Amino acid sequence: MHRSKEETYHLPVLWQEICETLITRPDGVYYDGTLGGGGHAEALLKRLSPRARYIGVDRDEEALTAARERLAAYANFEAHKATFEQVRDVLGRAGVDHLDGVLLDLGVSSHQIDVDARGFTFRENAPLDMRMDQHSGITAAELLNTLTEKELADIFYRYGEERRSRCIARGVVAFRAVQPLRNSSDLLPIIDRCVNARFRTKSYARIFQALRIAVNDELNILEQALNSLTEVLRPGARMAVITYHSLEDRIVKHFFQTMENPCTCPPEFPVCMCGKQPVLKRMRPYFRQPASPEIEANVRARSAKLRLAEKL
Ligand SMILES: C[S@@+](CC[C@H](N)C(=O)[O-])C[C@H]1O[C@@H](n2cnc3c(N)ncnc32)[C@H](O)[C@@H]1O
Numbered sequence: 001m002h003r004s005k006e007e008t009y010h011l012p013v014l015w016q017e018i019c020e021t022l023i024t025r026p027d028g029v030y031y032d033g034t035l036g037g038g039g040h041a042e043a044l045l046k047r048l049s050p051r052a053r054y055i056g057v058d059r060d061e062e063a064l065t066a067a068r069e070r071l072a073a074y075a076n077f078e079a080h081k082a083t084f085e086q087v088r089d090v091l092g093r094a095g096v097d098h099l100d101g102v103l104l105d106l107g108v109s110s111h112q113i114d115v116d117a118r119g120f121t122f123r124e125n126a127p128l129d130m131r132m133d134q135h136s137g138i139t140a141a142e143l144l145n146t147l148t149e150k151e152l153a154d155i156f157y158r159y160g161e162e163r164r165s166r167c168i169a170r171g172v173v174a175f176r177a178v179q180p181l182r183n184s185s186d187l188l189p190i191i192d193r194c195v196n197a198r199f200r201t202k203s204y205a206r207i208f209q210a211l212r213i214a215v216n217d218e219l220n221i222l223e224q225a226l227n228s229l230t231e232v233l234r235p236g237a238r239m240a241v242i243t244y245h246s247l248e249d250r251i252v253k254h255f256f257q258t259m260e261n262p263c264t265c266p267p268e269f270p271v272c273m274c275g276k277q278p279v280l281k282r283m284r285p286y287f288r289q290p291a292s293p294e295i296e297a298n299v300r301a302r303s304a305k306l307r308l309a310e311k312l
Pocket residue numbers: 010011012013033034035036037038039040041057058059060063082083084085105106107108109110132221
C-alpha cells in the first residue's frame with residue numbers, strides 16, 4: 001500500500017473520535033501538546049473555523065518542522081517548541097489566557113521509532129539516545145553508564161514492569177566495568193542473558209520503554225501537565241488524552257477520577273466537610289479504543305486508550 005510522506009511520518013490514532021468529541025466551539029482556541037507530524041492537527045483544522053486558533057507544541061524539532069510544512073496552508077495554526085506542561089509559558093507567547101480544547105497523544109511518533117539514529121528502536125547498532133528533544137537532556141547511554149545498579153534496577157522495574165530488572169541492571173554494571181554501553185547491540189545481549197528466549201522481544205520492549213520514560217521524564221511531566229492544563233481550560237472545554245501503556249493510562253484515569261470526585265472526607269461522614277468541589281466530569285464511555293480496522297491498518301494503534309473529560 002502506498003503511503004504519503006505525512007502518513008509515513010505518523011498515522012494519527014483515533015482521529016475520528018478526537019474530531020467528534022474535542023470540538024465544542026468551532027472558533028475556539030485549541031492546544032495540541034503532542035503535535036508530532038500534525039496528523040490530528042490537520043484533521044481538527046479541517047473542521048475548525050478559520051477564526052479558531054490551533055496551538056501546536058512538541059519538544060522535538062523534527063516534528064515541528066514536519067508539522068509546519070504540512071500545515072503551512074493554515075494561517076490559524078502556530079507551532080511552539082516546548083514540553084506540554086509548559087502551557088502557561090506557551091499561552092503567554094501566543095497571547096492567550098484560556099483554552100477550548102486540549103489534546104495529548106502521548107509517547108513517540110512512528111518517525112521517531114523508524115529513524116535508527118534517534119535511538120528509540122532495538123534494531124541492531126542503534127545508538128542509545130532516546131531523547132525526544134535532541135538538543136537537551138541526557139541520553140539513555142549516559143543513564144546506563146552513570147546510574148547505580150539499584151537506580152537502574154528501579155527504572156527497569158518501575159517504568160518497564162520488568163521482573164528480571166535486577167539481573168539486567170547487574171549485567172549493565174558488569175559490561176560498563178570493561179567499556180561503556182553505546183548502542184542497542186551492547187544492551188540486547190545483556191537482556192538475553194537474563195530472560196527466557198521465548199520472552200526476549202517483550203523484555204526488549206519493556207527495557208526500552210523504561211529507558212525512554214526515564215530519559216524524557218515522561219510520567220512526572222504528564223502529572224504536572226494534567227494539573228496545569230486543567231487550570232487553563234474554559235468551563236465546557238474538553239481534554240482528550242491518548243495513552244499507549246498502563247503506567248501513563250493509570251495516571252490519566254486516576255487524575256480524571258480525582259478531579260470528578262475530589263472529596264477527601266472519610267466514607268462514614270454523612271455529608272462532605274472538606275468542601276472540595278468537582279473540577280472535571282469524565283465523558284462516557286470512560287475510555288475508547290481503536291476498532292479492528294484501524295488496528296489492522298496501523299499496528300501502533302493496538303494499545304491506544306482515549307480518555308476524555310470536560311471542565312465544569
Ligand atoms: C504519538 S506522537 C503524536 C502524533 C501526532 N498526534 C500526529 O498526529 O502526528 C507524540 C509526539 O509528542 C511529542 N512529545 C512527547 N512528550 C512530549 C512532551 N512532554 N512535550 C512535548 N512534546 C512531547 C513527541 O516528540 C512526539 O512527536
